[in-house]
Amino acid sequence: MAAAGATRGARRLAERLRAEKRLAERSAGTGARTPTGPTVRDLRAWSLPGEAGLILINKPPGLPTHGGPGVERSVVSLLPALSRLLFGGGAEPLRICHRLDKDSSGALLLAQSAESADRVQRALREHRMSRVYWALCVGAPTPPEGILDIPLIEKETPGPQKHFKMALCPRFRVSSDGSVQRFRVSRSAHEAVTQYRTLEKSSGVSLLELQPLTGVKHQLRSHLALALSCPILGDHKYSHWGRLAPQKLPAPVLRSLGIPSPQARSLLLHLHAAQITLQLSPEDPPLVLRCAPPKHFLSALRRLKFSPPSLQDIPLPPDEGSP
Template sequence: MLICRGRRASNCYISSGVASLLTRTHASARREAAGSDSDKRPNLRAIDLALKIRLEKEKEKATVGGSKKGVPNSSVPLSPLQKRVTELRQFTQQLQNVHPNVLAKHLQRGLIYPHPELAVINKPYGIYVQDGSKANNSISDVLPIISKMIDGMKAESQLHICLGLDKETTGTLLLARTKEALDCVQSLHRNHQVQRKYWVVTVGVPVPSEGVIDIPIIEREVTGAQPHYKMGLSPVYRVSNGGEGVTKVRANRHAQGAVTQYRVLDSSNGCSLVELQPITGVKHQLRVHMAYGLGCAILGDHKYSHWIKLAPQKLPDGVLRKLGLEQSKARHLPLHLHARQLTLPEFKGQRDITVSCPLPKFFTSTLRRLQIPIPDKKDDDK
């Protein structure tokens, strides 16, 4: 006998025979519903629904190999092209939008020259030296943190940027640990006594293989579908009408004198490894002289590979094959411009100070793909 207690404590009596009949009826109804295509389906309990959702999530997780959102399934093999593009994307996003302490720790690991008054950082690609945007940290923003990492929690500890580098340039970034050292370095720089050597990979082989580019540079407005400003050449010599010589013309009063020494270190597959030594320090001087002075733009220089438009660098088919890229993915190529070596002559009455920075991984990877050997250290010091 089953007893059901309802409202007002009223009792409901159901005989055992009736209960058995009801039990058989409900079981039969469930079996019929399971094998029927009709819309009269039994209601799911909350516990059944929760179990169903959990099983679906576990199934989905197993399908993608347990990867996080936005991370491709590791079980799906990537083609060499996809791997190359992914690798280049990582280079172009390196250390951007990270916590200042993370950036400072990475830069502190890149200190390559111990000196009581100077420090040299191997600057990574894609990081502003100064005046970074609000969304990105700059090296100047984290100098106080780096200073404390080097000298402990000393109150007087401070670092100063002596000679800046562009966001896309890698290599030797010189810092001063005292105000006196900063003034000394800047004085040497104003007198063109600081010797800086850069290594670049160019699209094309400069002819002649060694020389000096002495062409003033000026900022110009480029009109068209995408109006913008960029640095360009402002030569003071023009080819004569007969093509037999050159004639001197009046220099533009807004142009800045720019001189660059260059030397081809090696070349292969239509590209070259070139050493550049700027005598002057005009904005984007090396990029403009290579692209417009020698007609051999730096690999990954999407701004100066074209004059009238803003577009990814157009690369020859043979170069694309060697780099493992398609033209549509060339925009991911980083600028191959590396501040290789820096020399301070007779710093504060002492002997010359020379510091060299190793090439970044993406740079050496490109040289390897293009089959351009890296010069020996003795050749580097010439």
């Protein structure tokens, strides 16, 4: 009887899979496709008052800035539609001014013309543009605030699941006898400097304010996970070094978030670009541009009983005065 029941169950499963396959083939044949990911309506956009040609968007998490192999939708792919939505038909597509990682959310500047994009990129090169991020991290950094000045280098990880990650390439290391030794930094390494401070901590999670003073790929994620041992909540890439696996959360963190352990694998990255401070020319006063965190970030703050940080309380970079 048990064998017969198992056979019937296997037959029903096979029939369902065949039906799903036929439906997929029919959809492919007619060109029908279910759209996935954020749409142009999700790119909350504002024209900067008094700054013709610059647009601020609050990028949702999970949307890549640029396209690539296997990327169905990106900010770049949505720019023509966003241009039409903001400026009407025949408008020139907007341009990306700087980078924001796929899994991060928050402030991203766009430009209507190559000249406007050039002004922003020149300000970035000349250190007249700075960014502030908020991150929810597993653990609490020691000390609670400081500056990380540790170069980063991209490396292939060991083990059966070969993949590439940014790794620390420190100038100084502590030897087995406790002495500090200086090492020559690889030519392939990138200078990476991050300023951080702890805003709040509880239940094995901390809320950090971060200011990257350089712009290296995955700088904040790798500095927090590898230098401070405080990976960002929802960072499934840097929570383990040698393997690709979902982030494992301690029991107190799971209880505070109100989720079972298996659900942790679907957590989004809790890293948000909250503020951009931009001085378009040395003579101009700085523009202070702020974006509120997305729903998943605010929901985690509520569950952790953290006070949502105020955008108005973000300090400005030195020597830039008031907004």
